[in-house]
Amino acid sequence: MTILNEINDQLSNEIDDLNAFLKKVTTTEIPLINTLSSHMIDSGGKRIRPIIVFLISKIMSNEKKVIESAAIIELIHAATLLHDDVVDQSDVRHNINTANKLWGNDSAVLVGDFLYSRAFELIVEINRERVYKILAETTNKISQGEVMQLMYKEKIIEDKEKYIEIVYLKTGKLFEASALVAMDIAGSSNHDWAKQFGKNFGIAYQLRNDYLDYFGDDNETGKNIAEDLSEGKSTLPLIHSYINSNTNDKSIIENIFNNKILSDTDKLREIFIKNGSDKYTLEAIDTYTQNAIDAVESNSSYEKALIDLTRYCSTRTR
Template sequence: MDFNAILALVRDDFAAVDACIKQQLESRVPLVSEVGSYIVQSGGKRLRPLVTLLTARACGFNHGNAPVVMAGVIEMLHTATLLHDDVVDDSNLRRGRATVNAHWGNATAVLVGDYLVARAFQMIASLKSQAVFDIMSDATCVIAEGEVLQLINQHDPDTTEQRYLDVIHGKTAKLFEAAAECAAALTEPSHRGAMAAYSRHLGAAFQIIDDVLDYTSSASVMGKNVGDDLAEGKPTLPLIQAMKIAAPHEADMVRDAIRTGGLEHLQEIIDLVQRCGALDYSLARAKAESDAAIEALDSLEHSIWRDALADLARAALVRTH
């Protein structure tokens, strides 16, 4: 199945998630509702709630609305992290549109992000599941730690591959992991471990590919500016590997760019990353994560939902944005 076919399997569930989010974004403060509507209309792949819905179905869900609420929680928390990220990174473009901080200012972006977190935990409370509360409490802490670790690594050309992997586990893979583990906890708890492993590896593959796209795609396709990671001094896997295998003078050029966040040599660095084998290495690492995700599904009964989860892990490797 391609990505659209996977989405089609849970189209009705997604419609319910959208309605749930819209309801939760209603506020007595008009600016909150206005910014909330802007965020929802900006679209996005919504992979994390998709994982929640597919996992619930793969684990036998067939009645009630708990997975729909859970998918809404995951999307709202993800959106909150994006609002905060864009402020920290001083980003002005996301998903092809002006960021909230560019449109309304940093203060509004931070405070609406806080509102989304608060709303999400109200929704978690409504599920009356201690397991879900425990998973999400842990996940939000790990995500915050991942963001701080990324800040520590910023402008540090000596960041190792392991430190990079620690960052992507916190800032990306952990919410994927929680999305699937909570869905299993609400439907078939015996699959919690398998689904957490599946989604953790999926999230890692997704983020590695995201970092690869910064050197292979365009702003019009990605919906963000090419070179943003380098401008922010982020030592992502393609850069870390390029510094390992490039000629010393080329590695020094990359190191200086990470240290200063300078884009003076952006095209030279893009050319270097593309020809030195760093992208092939990064793609191989992403494929290993995707393969591990698919292997984690072995304990589930065969179904169209399990097939969709496996195909989603494969699709993560070939996306263009």
């Protein structure tokens, strides 16, 4: 049994309640909305962000508005995935056809908008000013991150710090929000550790995705190997390798990247390994993972689960 399975067992009641609540709040009189919403909710995601809400709520001994808060985070996440898959022209996620593949881009974008708006209706119902501010800023920053990534599409980024900024905005902010919202609904004004935990957890999580895209097993990841290459995305292994390559290897990387030559993925990996980019990426994951663990405060059994979750996500194979 994996650590994630153990945590899911520990939180089985909360996760069941969350799934039922998500189904309830996304059911409308419009069949297409119901179908696409169900597809997203049931598509095999790990529910990592809601789990963070649940664990921090338990650390803070809070049971108020927890399911609603976790649902808000998951709805925003689902909306971003719908929009991402359209922008990236993705066909598969978690070994399942994407909504845009099955129902078209128009439907995916519009139902993504519905999920966003439904999340903000729930925010109003929670009626906490701090939560308004956290999630308004978060969705704004996610959008900025998406636009920044689009600006660099089909370009090799040569600035690692710029790439980490994109990762933080696009992925880290929602993990950060998960932790901050959990603290706020518990009535805590000490948000510093939660912010640092969520930010570092989120960056480590995305860098693990970057690593798995080139060095993972597509049967486990549920995505095609080198999908980032096919979508024209620079990620940390490629950025580090390009910066540290000799002139000849830079030309090879440029040719494979610019022409999206997926058949040369093995050659690209060879260059990455020669330049130590696989190890560099793993070391970066370890650094952000440890930063997240160091941020956690408390001595409850749920603190251990939060740390275990962090370690699991930094070494996962899917």
